[in-house]
Amino acid sequence: MSNAEMLEIKNLTAGIEDNEILKGINLSIGAGEVHAIMGPNGSGKSTLASVLAGREDFEVTGGEVSFKGHDLLEMEVEERAREGLFLAFQYPVELPGVSMANFLKEAVNSVRSHRGQDALSAVEFIKLMKERAALVDLNPDLKKRAVNEGFSGGEKKRNEIFQLAMLEPSLAILDETDSGLDIDALRIVADGVNRLRSENRSFLVITHYQRLLNYIVPDFVHVLLNGRIVKSGGKDLALKLEEHGYDWIKEELDIAEPA
């Protein structure tokens, strides 16, 4: 695939209690690349996102993950974030009473201090917020509100992309960011993401539907089935999936891998 490795997953297995969900994932993502992972419900898409972000509900039972040359699995959740891994949540959590401004100031300055940068001054910070909020057409009032509290579904998703813009990660994982969005909101979110694409920033877009990939055009598409990546290809693969569903792959597999 690519030379400059951002993320290298080797034979990763993980699950909850005795239930293995990821059964040997292999995936390489190069700098600046956009990868999409598609798969039916229960195939392990969100589990993969959670494991990469470090959610402790899942136990990693085997394999390796290196992120910009570091052993990702050894890192705490916040270390991964500070190192530049961002997860846009499928279900963003509400933090009652915690204002967006306070929350982001804490987050941005934690990340900056990790990178050896000075904390932003109040003025710089507000300027940055204003600028980045515009990227996803976020009402400036939203910043005064508590994190995700009373946000509509679409606002929550835009807020995730806004935070992505604020934290400037190296790798952004979008976990079904398109779910529950109407077409306008989807376009806004996708536009925001596209403007954040750069040669140093990679994306892992997890989705159920091909429609998001009309807006965020991926370099690679992978099909996740039953805890394994069973097929990889270009953006055309997504179209084929949309048209024919996943059954043809299952059939193909049955032939390719007889019981």
Next chain:
Amino acid sequence: MLGAALNGSNAFLHERRRSAVEEFERLGFPAPKDESYKYTRIGRLFQGEYAVDADAPPISQSQIDALEVPDLDAHRLVVVNGHFQPEHSRIGSLPPGVIAGGLQDASASHPDVLNRFVSKFTATDADPFEALNTAFVRDGIFIFVPRGKTVEKPFHILNLVSVKSPTLVQPRVVVAAESGAAVSVIESSVAVDSVSPTLNAVSELYADTDAFVDYYRLQLDHKAGTVVTTTNVYQQSTSNARTTTITLGGRVVRNNLRFLPDGEHCETHLMGLVVANGSMHVDNHTSVDHARPNCVSNELYKNILADQSTGVFNGRVLVRQDSQKTQAYQSNRAVVLSDDARMYSKPELEIYADDVMCSHGAATGRIDPESIFYLRSRGLSLEDARKMMLQAFSRDVTDSIRVAPLREYVDQLVRQRL
């Protein structure tokens, strides 16, 4: 001389009775400063002379039939002045192993079974009225459903009081469902042809593992009487216990309900409806002791208070230190219809575990004038609009009644009362 005491030759009951006498002597009737009787100064009602226990006077079959719940197909058990009346009862056929009948009889015929349940759950916060009942109880009802058995039809206990002079009547009901058993019990109490009746009733419900116990207490006409009831509910793991208390009569009514879900994954429901008028005083005092993790309790009480009536609600929810993942919800709502009616609410949440979801809400107010106006603008009379709103208010409770004819009947009674 009255009939023999309950214990007869039963040594266990004899011992329980003796210690209850001591306990009552120690506790006495609630003193004026007793916090748990803060809004119901009940002690003074027991200051006059009264007899303890009375024999059952003759009751005509038609008097009993008048108290039937229409269309209710049930195993009927009749109790008069605390004494089981087999000649008026219609128990019908029951699954094998099920015991249903007089407490006194059960004490003689099935002492081993009975002793497993009577007075087995004694709450930590001892209450004098429970002790008083245990000390002097003579008879009542015993219902036992063995392992895995379901009694399809509900039991209906008709609890009649008929006394010509101030008398303390003390029936006791013991309902036990072994593991996996299911039973519904309706206990309705009425005073007929009575002078100052005083009822001190105790019901003990026992739900073993996976058992289901659905219990309804209907408090109907009590002719200016004093009513104190105690309902103790003991639950083992994954059991489901429900109590519904409907209070429409009695001058002073105090209901103590105490729940101990003593196993994991128990489900507990407490529902209550009070419709009070005149100078009625109705005090519901509930306590749920979450002693084990992963249990759910859900409590809903509604009060409709007219004239000079008083409603009291005290709901204690205790979540002990290791009872993680407890979910306890409580809600108490009241509508006060006149300036002389009053409502006292005292929810108490005591929580010692951190991974819990607990909430309580209490609201007291009047019927929303806007809604009344809206209904009237659609052609309803003020009276009908009021009734409609109040019935809607009580519906959350009545709708939860699982026995359909009983639900109809209660709805009907509430409608009449309004």
Next chain:
Amino acid sequence: MSSEKEFLQGVADSEYEYGFVTEIDADTAPRGLSEDTVRLIASKRNEPDWMVEWRLKAFRHWASLAEQKAYPRWAHLKYPDIDFQNISYYSAPNRKPKYNSLDEVDPEVLNTFERLGISLTEQKRLMGVAVDVVMDSVSVATTFKEELAKHGIIFCSFGEAIENHPELVQKYIGSVVPYTDNFYASLNSAVFSDGSFCYIPPGVRCPMELSTYFRINEAGTGQFERTLIIADKGSYVSYLEGCTAPMRDENQLHAAVVEIVAHEDAEVKYSTIQNWYPGNVRGEGGIYNFVTKRGICDGDRSKISWTQLETGSAITWKYPSVILKGNDSVGEFYSVAFTKARQQADTGTKMIHLGRNTSSTIISKGISAGESNNSYRGLVRISSKAENARNFSQCDSLLLGDRCGAHTFPYIEVNNSSGQVEHEATTSKVGEDQIFYCNQRGIGEAEAIKLIVNGFCKEILAELPMEFAVEAQKLLAIELEGSVG
């Protein structure tokens, strides 16, 4: 989440910052309480006969309660009976009981308050806050007196008020909290040593925040101050109170009384940051804080608002209340109570609705950590004459750790049909998913918990006057600091 555990442990154990002792000469009465003690206190303060008589009446009432051991026992608190004869009831931090200017104050005392972040001089002047400072039992300094006098505002120590404004003191003392009110109010009425007095004349909007700082310094003493605030017709005042005490391994008693009278159209806002020494991790030492605070909305359209941040004391027993007597009057209570280690708090409010169209709001946030117990106890009473009275109450509890307790005991009494009372309460813990979300944004456990706790308290902190809000946030942060931060 081991680091979360560690952090919470740290929170539970974190040290008290204001625990130093000031080495100064003090005039301290011998331990014990009798009529003679009461007379001694009065004579030290050169009080007039009427004051002495009032004290003695209070003492006799208290003595009869003490004899019957009629201590208030209904609160959700556990502590041994207090030996009232083993306490000194008077201590003045210098032999000179009164000061004409700050220059006369023992520099050690000034230094004490500097260390507490309370500058009695330049800094506060710049901030425009008038301060009365009470150390142990005596008011040591009141700033901005002349400035306030220009507006006709009286702001002085209680002692000076007795001397210079006896008619006001006589008229109002005990009018809201009578000396028979409760055990500790009786005790205070008998032995109170000083405190603050404030009178705002009709139509005057007090141009600055008034503030009292209380400090217990001497060992073996109790502190019994008394505050009286009178807001005359159409006036407004915002009043702040702060408290600290040294670390000692004995329990010290603080039994204060605050009375507020709001006349027609007057508004009083009373804010407290209570940070008395809470005792150590093992529950040794700390202040027993038994306080009676009550205001009366005497006139129509008057308003009294209590805001408190309670972080200190081994035991807090305190229910700032409002009697809503005037028609259309308003009562408010906003509270954050934070307990950790072995602290116990039983706090809340009483809203007594007497007048028509009166309304009250109660918002209480309890945060428990360590092995502490935190109870909300509140009474809302709508009397039969209080037509169209309204109350809204919300009590939320947040649990940090699994060995603490959070309890809610509301008492709701509605005596007429037009009253509307709503009460809501919730108990929850900081969610693991909330912490994960913060972590994923690069925020560490400790900071995440701080953010969430601050968010939880936000609507209360917003009620505090600006200068105080900053202080309050800092204090909360310190309380949460623990070993990690």
